[in-house]
Amino acid sequence: MTLLNVVNLKKYFPIRKGLFGRIVGYVKAVDNVSFSISENEVFSLVGESGSGKTTVARCILKLYDPTDGKIIFEGKDITRLKGKDLKDYRRKVQAVFQNPFLSLNPRMRIADIVAEPLLAHMKMSRNEARKTAIDVLERVGLSASLARRFPSDLSGGQAQRVAIARALALKPKLIVLDEPTSALDVSVQAQILNLLEDLSREYKLSYLLISHDLSVVRYISDRVGVMYLGNIVEDAPTEVLFESPLHPYTQALLSAVPEPDPSLKKLRKRIMLPGEPPSSINPPKGCRLHPRCPRVMDVCSREEPPLIEVGEAHKVKCWLYAKK
Amino acid sequence: MSSGNVILNIKDLNVNYFTLEGVVKAVRGLSFTLRKGESLCIVGESGSGKSTVGLTIIRALPSNAVITGGEVVFNGVDLLSLSEEEMSNKIRGKEISMIFQDPAATFNPLFTIGQTLSDVVKHHLGIKEKDKVREHVLSMLSTVGLPDPERVARSYPHELSGGMLQRAAIAVALSTNPKVLIADEPTTMLDVTLQAQILDLLRKLKEEFNLSMIFITHNLGVAAEVCDRILVMYAGVPFEEGACEEVLLRPIHPYTKKLLECVPRAHRRVGRLRYIPGMLPDPKNLPRGCPFAPRCERAAEPCNERLPKMVEVKPGHRVACHILASGGEH
Numbered sequence A: 001m002t003l004l005n006v007v008n009l010k011k012y013f014p015i016r017k018g019l020f021g022r023i024v025g026y027v028k029a030v031d032n033v034s035f036s037i038s039e040n041e042v043f044s045l046v047g048e049s050g051s052g053k054t055t056v057a058r059c060i061l062k063l064y065d066p067t068d069g070k071i072i073f074e075g076k077d078i079t080r081l082k083g084k085d086l087k088d089y090r091r092k093v094q095a096v097f098q099n100p101f102l103s104l105n106p107r108m109r110i111a112d113i114v115a116e117p118l119l120a121h122m123k124m125s126r127n128e129a130r131k132t133a134i135d136v137l138e139r140v141g142l143s144a145s146l147a148r149r150f151p152s153d154l155s156g157g158q159a160q161r162v163a164i165a166r167a168l169a170l171k172p173k174l175i176v177l178d179e180p181t182s183a184l185d186v187s188v189q190a191q192i193l194n195l196l197e198d199l200s201r202e203y204k205l206s207y208l209l210i211s212h213d214l215s216v217v218r219y220i221s222d223r224v225g226v227m228y229l230g231n232i233v234e235d236a237p238t239e240v241l242f243e244s245p246l247h248p249y250t251q252a253l254l255s256a257v258p259e260p261d262p263s264l265k266k267l268r269k270r271i272m273l274p275g276e277p278p279s280s281i282n283p284p285k286g287c288r289l290h291p292r293c294p295r296v297m298d299v300c301s302r303e304e305p306p307l308i309e310v311g312e313a314h315k316v317k318c319w320l321y322a323k324k
Numbered sequence B: 001m002s003s004g005n006v007i008l009n010i011k012d013l014n015v016n017y018f019t020l021e022g023v024v025k026a027v028r029g030l031s032f033t034l035r036k037g038e039s040l041c042i043v044g045e046s047g048s049g050k051s052t053v054g055l056t057i058i059r060a061l062p063s064n065a066v067i068t069g070g071e072v073v074f075n076g077v078d079l080l081s082l083s084e085e086e087m088s089n090k091i092r093g094k095e096i097s098m099i100f101q102d103p104a105a106t107f108n109p110l111f112t113i114g115q116t117l118s119d120v121v122k123h124h125l126g127i128k129e130k131d132k133v134r135e136h137v138l139s140m141l142s143t144v145g146l147p148d149p150e151r152v153a154r155s156y157p158h159e160l161s162g163g164m165l166q167r168a169a170i171a172v173a174l175s176t177n178p179k180v181l182i183a184d185e186p187t188t189m190l191d192v193t194l195q196a197q198i199l200d201l202l203r204k205l206k207e208e209f210n211l212s213m214i215f216i217t218h219n220l221g222v223a224a225e226v227c228d229r230i231l232v233m234y235a236g237v238p239f240e241e242g243a244c245e246e247v248l249l250r251p252i253h254p255y256t257k258k259l260l261e262c263v264p265r266a267h268r269r270v271g272r273l274r275y276i277p278g279m280l281p282d283p284k285n286l287p288r289g290c291p292f293a294p295r296c297e298r299a300a301e302p303c304n305e306r307l308p309k310m311v312e313v314k315p316g317h318r319v320a321c322h323i324l325a326s327g328g329e330h
């Protein structure tokens, strides 16, 4: 069952200049992005900075209003939600961000941080909420003795567990994970990744993971969308994407990930992209990768490629795969 | 290998930071040698003391740091015995250069890239003629693969992208033809495709300039890409040192083994990740013995009593672990 369906999503940010803030152009941060997430599915958006993945996440969290397109959750367009439906949405879709300390109120005790949204959303009494909070904290691996402490007493890994507990307590359907382990050390990252995996299974959760760390993405996702300059250029089941990427950008991106195993390194073919991604203010015409693409053809600079179905649940936005 | 090849020799280094909340023992009993033309990677999680080692070598530690013991021998001279004047005129930024995670640290935001580079060239190479300085500056900028060096030279740091600015910082670092380059997480702020470009560049320049390199990173994949040898540190203590392939494929120290099992892989499918229980120790409140003992499943009595010492367990492969020293299985 589809839980979330993003259809032709666009988010343009105006660039203003001068005394009167005249609009002189737009940053096309997200430009016609479509994807869907099923129930209990982990979908990741990967891509480099500026590719638009965080903007997509913010639209879903209703932190931004889309410029165009639809975001449909459980069959309803979220831009139209009001009253109880809107409140319901805000409970069912939770988020965990990169820096847990920024999202935890430093003056509140850990148990209260987790309990507070329960009071607002679940019609619980203070006591009930606190009890539930402690149960959830235990589920994410934090002892009851920590519940009375403050965020400043926590390590980065513990603070991220609190953020996860707070999201989990509301019994969400979808959790948006924006770089959830980037600020953590590897030995702690593994604990959090395993926790997230267990929770998704246990509570039939879906995740939208935003990450630039492709090894984390391979570990935890069912399906991956690769973004470049505001577009999804490839969308495929995780193992298909990592074992046989088709889009030249995906190929270059994956081949650039450093590999700790020296024996695998020798087998790897490096595909270099020259230069850096251009700005999304004036993205290249046609295929946005064409000025840097090692396999560029004539058509690429003229016409934007469609998203082409190449296999089961595998789509690529590249002229190389157009049926002749 | 003969000692004639050794360019840098760190002996029993100890560095503390003094803070209001107590003393942080940032580096404890660290010894290693760097040979000519070699790249040594220092890897470790946050707070393991990697940056402190780099800053100690170029004597650029913050004012609350105290080097409580040890030597940093470069070309036969203990750098710790030099005056600040000798350090800044002859060593720092001349014989030994450093680049940082944030390339902006290399530049004054009020000067153009060209001005910063010219100053370095004039000060350290004694080149005075305007044309020659300019020529050297432009050639360095193109050596590091910057397109349109003229334009880059006229730019201010904030006008360049992160990748380009790191290239410019590398140009500054190498403009004096140093013997040693210390690179502290130089690609951590960059996206992977730019990281790959910078790592390629460093590899190429290392050959071209016959550099010896100390490369500091928390990323084992990056270490594998650039280094000949790896030194693993944990909470200020060296744990394992050996050839890159040896340490990554046949790690001996319990911490290194666990660490390698913790990292998810992009190029291989892995089953459920192993993890290290617990967390990194509080730097102001380190355990008395081995700092890893509280998280180590093999820890026994001596581990809680004393710091382990580095012992050569195979030629060129050193490990600091009480259990292994007392004849425990690898």
Ligand SMILES: Nc1ncnc2c1ncn2[C@@H]1O[C@H](COP(=O)(O)OP(=O)(O)OP(=O)(O)O)[C@@H](O)[C@H]1O
Pocket: B017, B018, B019, B024, B025, B026, B044, B045, B046, B047, B048, B049, B050, B051, B052, B053, B062, B064, B218, B283
């Ligand atoms: N200026 C300072 N004052 C006080 N303590 C410091 C200072 N700089 C570093 N430390 C402490 O010294 C220890 C070693 O820090 P260092 O920065 O060398 O580690 P690192 O391995 O480079 O870590 P990272 O991976 O986070 O860069 C840490 O416990 C750190 O908190």
Ligand SMILES: [Mg+2]
Pocket: B050, B051, B052, B184
């Ligand atoms: Mg550091």
